[in-house]
Amino acid sequence: MTVDYWDYVGRIVEARGHKLQKYGFFKDVWRAIEDGVNLVVLKAPTGCGKTEAVSVPFIAGLVEKEQRWASLIYVLPTRSLAHSMRKRLASSLIAAGVRNSTVTLDYGELIIVKPYLEGDITVTTYDTLFYTAYGFRTYGHHVLLPIGKVALSLVIMDEVQLLQDTTWFTMKVLPWHIGCLLDLGAQVVVMTATMPPPLEEELLSRCEELGHSYKVVNSADLPSRGRIKEVCIKDENLPASREGLCQVLKEVINEKPRLLIVTNKVSKAVAIYRQLIALRREGHLSKEVNVLLLHSRLRRAEREHREGLLEKVGQRDEPLVLVATQVIEAGLDYDFRALITELSPIDSLIQRVGRVARRQGTEGLVVIFTDEGASRGVYPDELMKISRKVVERNRELIARAAYEVSISSQLLGQVYTHELVNHLIERARIERVVRKIREFAEKISTQLAHARLNTAVRQHLLRLGLEVKCYVLSQGEVKQILKELLDTGEATLSLSGERLMKLRGNIVSLSIARMPGAPPEIPAAVVHELKGRRVIIVLEVIGKDRGRLALRARAYDAMPDKLVRYLTSEGPLLLLNPSYYEEENGVELGVVRPWGSP
Numbered sequence: 001m002t003v004d005y006w007d008y009v010g011r012i013v014e015a016r017g018h019k020l021q022k023y024g025f026f027k028d029v030w031r032a033i034e035d036g037v038n039l040v041v042l043k044a045p046t047g048c049g050k051t052e053a054v055s056v057p058f059i060a061g062l063v064e065k066e067q068r069w070a071s072l073i074y075v076l077p078t079r080s081l082a083h084s085m086r087k088r089l090a091s092s093l094i095a096a097g098v099r100n101s102t103v104t105l106d107y108g109e110l111i112i113v114k115p116y117l118e119g120d121i122t123v124t125t126y127d128t129l130f131y132t133a134y135g136f137r138t139y140g141h142h143v144l145l146p147i148g149k150v151a152l153s154l155v156i157m158d159e160v161q162l163l164q165d166t167t168w169f170t171m172k173v174l175p176w177h178i179g180c181l182l183d184l185g186a187q188v189v190v191m192t193a194t195m196p197p198p199l200e201e202e203l204l205s206r207c208e209e210l211g212h213s214y215k216v217v218n219s220a221d222l223p224s225r226g227r228i229k230e231v232c233i234k235d236e237n238l239p240a241s242r243e244g245l246c247q248v249l250k251e252v253i254n255e256k257p258r259l260l261i262v263t264n265k266v267s268k269a270v271a272i273y274r275q276l277i278a279l280r281r282e283g284h285l286s287k288e289v290n291v292l293l294l295h296s297r298l299r300r301a302e303r304e305h306r307e308g309l310l311e312k313v314g315q316r317d318e319p320l321v322l323v324a325t326q327v328i329e330a331g332l333d334y335d336f337r338a339l340i341t342e343l344s345p346i347d348s349l350i351q352r353v354g355r356v357a358r359r360q361g362t363e364g365l366v367v368i369f370t371d372e373g374a375s376r377g378v379y380p381d382e383l384m385k386i387s388r389k390v391v392e393r394n395r396e397l398i399a400r401a402a403y404e405v406s407i408s409s410q411l412l413g414q415v416y417t418h419e420l421v422n423h424l425i426e427r428a429r430i431e432r433v434v435r436k437i438r439e440f441a442e443k444i445s446t447q448l449a450h451a452r453l454n455t456a457v458r459q460h461l462l463r464l465g466l467e468v469k470c471y472v473l474s475q476g477e478v479k480q481i482l483k484e485l486l487d488t489g490e491a492t493l494s495l496s497g498e499r500l501m502k503l504r505g506n507i508v509s510l511s512i513a514r515m516p517g518a519p520p521e522i523p524a525a526v527v528h529e530l531k532g533r534r535v536i537i538v539l540e541v542i543g544k545d546r547g548r549l550a551l552r553a554r555a556y557d558a559m560p561d562k563l564v565r566y567l568t569s570e571g572p573l574l575l576l577n578p579s580y581y582e583e584e585n586g587v588e589l590g591v592v593r594p595w596g597s598p
Contacts, residue, residue, distance in 0.1 A: 003060045005030055008096050009052050012059075015095035025219035026053045033057050033154070033189070038182050038212035041200065042191035044219035045403045046354045054156050054189050055089060055121075062098045062120065069187070070152035072121045075129050077162040079107045080303065081331045085158075086123040093121070106132070117149050126163060127462055129155075130177055134444065136458050144448060151185040159330045161194045161347050166380050166513075167428035168421050169464050171199045175206040176441040177462070182212045183445040193354065194347035194408055196416040219405050226335075226357030228364045228399035233392060238263065238342050238369040240271040246284060252338040252365055257289060259321045262341040262352050264378045266295045266325055270592050273323045274584065286319065294324040298590040299472050299581075301505025310334055328355060335359040339366045342374040346387045346415045354402035366399065380424060383415070390414045433460050433516045459564070466520055466564070468510040470576035470591075471503075471539055478528075478578050481553050486531060491553040493539070500549055508576065510594050519560030525580035525594040527558045534558040537575035 010020040025044055032040045034057065044050050058072040074089065076082045082105060090103040104119030107128050117124060117132055124132075131137055132146045157178070163170045181188055190203065200216075207214045238261075239245055253259060263269045273293040279285050290313050294306055313320050314334040322328070322336075326344070329351035335358045344352065349368070357364030368391060372384045390411055391398060401408040425431065440457045473481075484491035495503055514520040527534050535555040543550035553575065556562045580598045582589040592598070 003064055003066070005056050005060055008056045008060045008063075009049070011097070012052055012056070012092045012095045013049065015091065021049070021224050023048050023053075023219065023221040023223075025217055025221055028215075028217045029053045029189075030057060032215040032217065033187070036187070036213075037215045038187060039178070039203075039207050039214040040187075040189045041195070041203070041214065041216045042189060042219075043193070043195050043217065043405050043409065044191070044221070045193050045223050045405055045408070046351075047223040047225050047358055047403070048219060048221060050191050051085070051088065051158070052092070054191065055092065056096075058121070058154055059092060059096050059098060062093070062101055063096055069154040070149065071117075071119065071154075073117060073129065073150065073153045073155045074121065074123045075126055075155065075157045076123070077126055077159050077330075078327075079125060079300075080307070080327070081159065082107055082123045082125055083304070084307075084331050089121050089123065117146060126157070130462055131458070133181070134440075134461070136461075147184055147444075147448065150181060153186055155181060155186045155188045157188065157190045159192060160190055160199075161192045161196065161351070162330060163462075164196070164345075164347070165464065166424070167430055167464060167515075168198075168424045169428070169430050169434065169460075170462055171196065171421075172202075172425065172430075172434045173437045173441070173462065174199070175203040176438040178203060179206045179210050179212075180441045180444050182207065183210060193405070194350050194412060196347060197409070197413045198416055198418060198421045218409075223403050224360050225403060226359055226362030226364060228353065228357055228366055228402065230365050231353075231395050231399050232365070232367045233395060234367060234369045235371070236369060237371040237374060238268075238272075238340065240268060240275060242275050242278065245272065245275050246279065248340060248367070249279075249285075252340060252367060253321075256319045257321055258319065258335065258337040260328065260336040260339045260341075260352075260355055261321065261323045262328060262339065262344075263323070263325055264342050264344060264375050266297055266590070267592055268342075268374070269293060269295055269323050269325050270582075270589050273589075276321060276323065277585075285321070289319045289321055292320065292322045293587075293589065294322060294327060295590060296325065296327050297508055297510065297592070297594070298588060299506055299508050301502065302588050302590075304505070328352070333358065335362060337362065337364050339364070341366070341368055343368060343370045343372065343384065343388055343391065344375060345379055345383050346390055346411050349387065349391065349398070350401045350408055350411070353398060356402070368398075382420060382423060386415050386420060428464075428515065430464070430516060433464075437461060460516065464514055464516070466512045466514050468512060468523065468526060468563075469573050470508050470510060470526060471573045472506045472508055472576050472581055473578060475578045478575065481537065481575065482528065482530060485537070485553065485555050489554075492542075493551040493553065494548065495551065496548040500547065503549070507573065508581070508591055510591065514564075520563060521595065522558050522560060522563055523594040524596065525577055525591055525598075526574045528555070528575070528577055530555050536563060539573040539575060 061067040086105045101120040103121045106124045133150050276291045336356050339356045341352050370388050375384050397407050401411055481491045510523055512520045526536050536558050537553050537555050539551045539553050542552045580591050582592050
């Protein structure tokens with residue numbers, strides 16, 4: 001290495017108030033990147049600075065005027081993580097002394113300016129990366145501009161484990177998508193603290209088939225953090241009743257609690273949150289204890305507000321009880337001292353355990369409720385049965401897996417066997433769709449000069465499900481839109497100023513499972529009554545002009561084919577039925593039961 005990368009890492013971490021810790025795997029990663037290895041797989045525990053390890057070679061190149069890549073593309077599974085990473089990388093540029101460079105955010109949504117992966121550093125999501133690279137976001141589905149950008153970039157794929165679904169579909173097609181990036185010329189780094197062995201094997205096998213070089217970096221470093229002193233296993237359901245919660249809290253809470261409670265379902269998290277508020281009101285919890293709720297079905301502005309509160313509470317070392325769902329499994333840097341969690345797949349569980357005792361010199365306690373019913377409808381039963389057995393057999397190893405990659409890999413290998421993965425794929429009957437997506441990814445590099453009019457693969461390019469992006473408006477605003485729809489057949493919303501600035505913050509996302517060949521179930525939360533008709537209301541952009549955005553609302557019969565039609569094209573929002581966005585005593589609870597009664 002001709003450049004002292006440690007100097008740049010030091011500047012970045014010290015600007016955040018941390019001390020430089022020279023982990024051994026950093027040099028292994030830097031050597032592989034500088035040697036031009038096409039694919040680098042990095043497995044390192046949380047809290048070891050993986051982001052700095054992989055981003056510093058690019059950042060140093062900007063300062064030293066020795067750029068090897070046109071840009072850095074940093075890819076994450078969710079928009080929330082992408083927003084946090086954009087801020088982190090922007091601060092890294094400042095700390096490193098970079099001038100006149102940009103960090104953009106591109107996540108494929110209804111926004112006035114779409115950068116299409118532009119910028120010296122682009123932070124994006126997995127879906128947006130591949131939909132852009134394959135031309136599905138450009139006029140005529142042409143690919144030369146976005147693929148030219150990707151081909152000249154260093155592509156960092158982080159938190160890859162969060163892409164896992166109940167059928168193993170995404171993990172089955174991802175190696176082919178990554179293979180396409182390698183064929184085009186991109187240098188790719190895939191990193192995680194919990195890499196399922198079947199994914200790693202297929203990824204490396206695909207790389208070999210294509211003739212590309214690869215390097216696996218397994219960190220042997222232990223992060224500078226505390227230790228988990230005890231893992232308790234409870235063969236029962238995590239209680240949501242007042243009496244049951246009181247008993248659980250007595251076992252883990254102290255005068256200054258820093259407690260994380262994680263459930264598998266939003267409805268359960270909300271029920272526990274309500275009880276905790278009641279317990280605090282009745283004096284069973286000190287009034288000084290902050291009680292927060294965090295899940296994926298809150299308005300984005302509200303979720304970001306709570307994440308900001310969480311950061312402030314952590315800095316002030318204030319007492320806290322956070323009730324959350326899977327959203328805390330990555331990107332949450334708060335030093336909890338105790339975790340109460342429902343059973344989840346072993347990789348998910350290790351990520352949850354990793355939220356505890358993050359500060360050096362601290363100790364933590366973990367309580368795992370292993371009743372499998374809590375995960376029904378969220379995770380496959382077969383996966384949960386195996387995970388439960390592995391957890392019960394390896395209680396002591398669970399505590400170490402959060403900060404020792406070798407232990408984490410050992411536990412994941414016991415759960416994610418080829419037998420289990422093949423069973424999930426066969427049960428879902430997705431072999432044909434997997435083959436179709438793989439064939440599509442294989443042919444891209446030989447069809448760069450052609451516009452591809454066949455867009456059939458876009459529905460299942462990376463995931464089997466659909467994401468419904470919903471606009472949250474008040475009861476009064478929705479009534480006015482419904483009235484205009486009845487009178488004229490369409491309604492128009494003109495957004496400017498503060499209202500336009502709040503557009504993104506008033507969006508909430510709902511996930512819908514959709515198996516190939518089967519119609520998706522329409523969430524009741526997006527259905528409205530319009531003169532006896534059950535309709536979905538689609539909002540589309542009809543005009544953009546200097547700080548003003550015009551949206552047109554139209555009503556369509558609430559039929560699955562209508563839903564699929566509008567959700568497989570980028571841009572449209574659905575209008576949320578405001579009855580489903582719940583509040584209590586001025587506190588937003590979010591969309592709690594999108595398929596049932598509010």
